Amino acid sequence: xxxxxxxxxxxxxxxxxxxxxxxxxxxxxxxxxxxxxxxxxxxxxxxxxxxxxxxxxxxxxxxxxxxxxxxxxxxxxxxxxxxxxxxxxxxxxxxxxxxxxxxxxxxxxxxxxxxxxxxxxxxxxxxxxxxxxxxxxxxxxxxxxxxxxxxxxxxxxxxxxxxxxxxxxxxxxxxxxxxxxxxxxxxxxxxxxxxxxxxxxxxxxxxxxxxxxxxxxxxxxxxxxxxxxxxxxxxxxxxxxxxxxxxxx
Amino acid sequence: xxxxxxxxxxxxxxxxxxxxxxxxxxxxxxxxxxxxxxxxxxxxxxxxxxxxxxxxxxxxxxxxxxxxxxxxxxxxxxxxxxxxxxxxxxxxxxxxxxxxxxxxxxxxxxxxxxxxxxxxxxxxxxxxxxxxxxxxxxxxxxxxxxxxxxxxxxxxxxxxxxxxxxxxxxxxxxxxxxxxxxxxxxxxxxxxxxxxxxxxxxxxxxxxxxxxxxxxxxxxxxxxxxxxxxxxxxxxxxxxxxxxxxxxxxxxxxxxxxxxxxxxxxx
Numbered sequence: 001x002x003x004x005x006x007x008x009x010x011x012x013x014x015x016x017x018x019x020x021x022x023x024x025x026x027x028x029x030x031x032x033x034x035x036x037x038x039x040x041x042x043x044x045x046x047x048x049x050x051x052x053x054x055x056x057x058x059x060x061x062x063x064x065x066x067x068x069x070x071x072x073x074x075x076x077x078x079x080x081x082x083x084x085x086x087x088x089x090x091x092x093x094x095x096x097x098x099x100x101x102x103x104x105x106x107x108x109x110x111x112x113x114x115x116x117x118x119x120x121x122x123x124x125x126x127x128x129x130x131x132x133x134x135x136x137x138x139x140x141x142x143x144x145x146x147x148x149x150x151x152x153x154x155x156x157x158x159x160x161x162x163x164x165x166x167x168x169x170x171x172x173x174x175x176x177x178x179x180x181x182x183x184x185x186x187x188x189x190x191x192x193x194x195x196x197x198x199x200x201x202x203x204x205x206x207x208x209x210x211x212x213x214x215x216x217x218x219x220x221x222x223x224x225x226x227x228x229x230x231x232x233x234x235x236x237x238x239x240x241x242x243x244x245x246x247x248x249x
Numbered sequence: 250x251x252x253x254x255x256x257x258x259x260x261x262x263x264x265x266x267x268x269x270x271x272x273x274x275x276x277x278x279x280x281x282x283x284x285x286x287x288x289x290x291x292x293x294x295x296x297x298x299x300x301x302x303x304x305x306x307x308x309x310x311x312x313x314x315x316x317x318x319x320x321x322x323x324x325x326x327x328x329x330x331x332x333x334x335x336x337x338x339x340x341x342x343x344x345x346x347x348x349x350x351x352x353x354x355x356x357x358x359x360x361x362x363x364x365x366x367x368x369x370x371x372x373x374x375x376x377x378x379x380x381x382x383x384x385x386x387x388x389x390x391x392x393x394x395x396x397x398x399x400x401x402x403x404x405x406x407x408x409x410x411x412x413x414x415x416x417x418x419x420x421x422x423x424x425x426x427x428x429x430x431x432x433x434x435x436x437x438x439x440x441x442x443x444x445x446x447x448x449x450x451x452x453x454x455x456x457x458x459x460x461x462x463x464x465x466x467x468x469x470x471x472x473x474x475x476x477x478x479x480x481x482x483x484x485x486x487x488x489x490x491x492x493x494x495x496x497x498x499x500x501x502x503x504x505x506x507x508x509x510x511x512x513x514x515x516x
Binding site for chain 1: 414464468
């Protein structure tokens with residue numbers, strides 16, 4: 001089953017084309033590394049998928065429904081880039097932040113029940129942040145904050161998780177354990193993952209597919225095929241292709 | 250005079266009733282506004298209220314009835330100007346605010362009759378509040394509080410992380426409009442208490458005091474409400490016994506609480 005299908009999508013920022021004629025299909029269970037240089041349009045692509053930016057041309061299907069008519073947003077968990085969108089002064093506790101992820105399954109008037117709080121507790125236990133439940137998000141380290149936001153993305157039991165450069169707020173050890181956590185979510189719970197990264201030398205270790213863009217689609221397919229692709233070798237050069245591939249198991 | 254005697258005056262009772270409703274509304278709404286960097290919208294809308302009150306007085310209509318719809322309209326105009334003209338919200342507030350004040354001054358000059366009435370709205374006087382104003386304050390405050398109650402989690406999510414909240418299906422444009430309209434109603438309600446010049450203080454000060462002390466949003470809301478209720482109560486009492494202007498006294502007590510919270514946080 002296709003989870004996301006992009007058909008010839010174009011996105012314009014004023015007169016300039018941010019994305020040009022991009023098509024791909026992400027299937028259930030995929031772990032996709034979305035890579036590209038700075039300004040290649042990775043975040044733009046993800047925001048367009050999420051409906052945060054309008055399409056100029058083309059179409060996107062989410063869970064085989066046109067994006068315009070798609071309402072099951074609880075199926076998609078999202079972690080924005082480097083907490084850039086979060087209000088730093090907001091006095092939210094970790095428990096409150098995790099609970100926010102449930103709003104996608106709530107109908108008006110939205111209320112948080114005891115069962116919801118139990119669910120949040122369970123997620124915080126699984127992520128090892130239960131001891132911070134009553135602490136304010138701003139009091140936590142980068143790695144702990146990341147886990148709280150992951151909890152927010154996971155609590156509604158999404159079928160796909162989208163991460164925008166999650167490792168930038170983490171030290172190398174936290175990064176390793178965070179990526180392993182994502183791998184287990186993908187392998188054990190079958191959650192489809194899209195992970196934006198400019199760290200192409202690292203992503204191959206975890207992702208099974210690579211989506212490489214530079215405003216337009218450069219490559220979409222299996223990592224193993226990318227590494228054997230002569231066309232990609234001539235695009236990236238042998239050395240760069242090797243860097244992207246060498247950590248892939 | 251004993252405090253018991255003081256509480257038996259009907260104008261004092263009315264001041265407390267209206268004051269409590271407005272205090273709760275301002276302190277809850279103010280928290281969202283401060284956290285969304287919209288603190289000055291209260292200031293801008295109070296200036297529009299000045300123009301709207303002048304218009305009411307000019308045509309001999311009860312000012313409250315003119316101010317509520319006009320200030321709501323102005324609040325929507327601020328949002329539209331910042332969206333359509335692609336300018337920042339503070340500039341849009343500045344434009345609408347200037348129109349309100351200058352309109353009020355022109356009307357006052359043309360009428361040459363109601364200057365005293367109009368200028369009494371500049372600094373407010375909760376001790377002179379009428380029965381009708383008490384009822385309207387209570388009714389509108391209850392509506393504002395109910396709307397906040399029903400949209401609490403949407404407001405929370407959109408204020409904490411607007412972009413993320415969109416991905417959970419929250420209509421953030423609607424939430425922004427709602428917050429602005431609620432602010433408009435609350436500003437008009439508060440004018441009789443603190444006046445055009447000081448009304449934004451009722452929205453901002455309890456919220457910033459709470460943010461110094463709180464560890465969690467619900468606690469912040471509770472502290473903001475308590476601070477606001479205390480300031481209004483003490484403001485009414487002190488202004489009466491010390492013969493001071495009530496609105497300004499309420500604001501100064503709020504400032505004092507903020508100062509104490511700041512010092513407490515540093516300790």
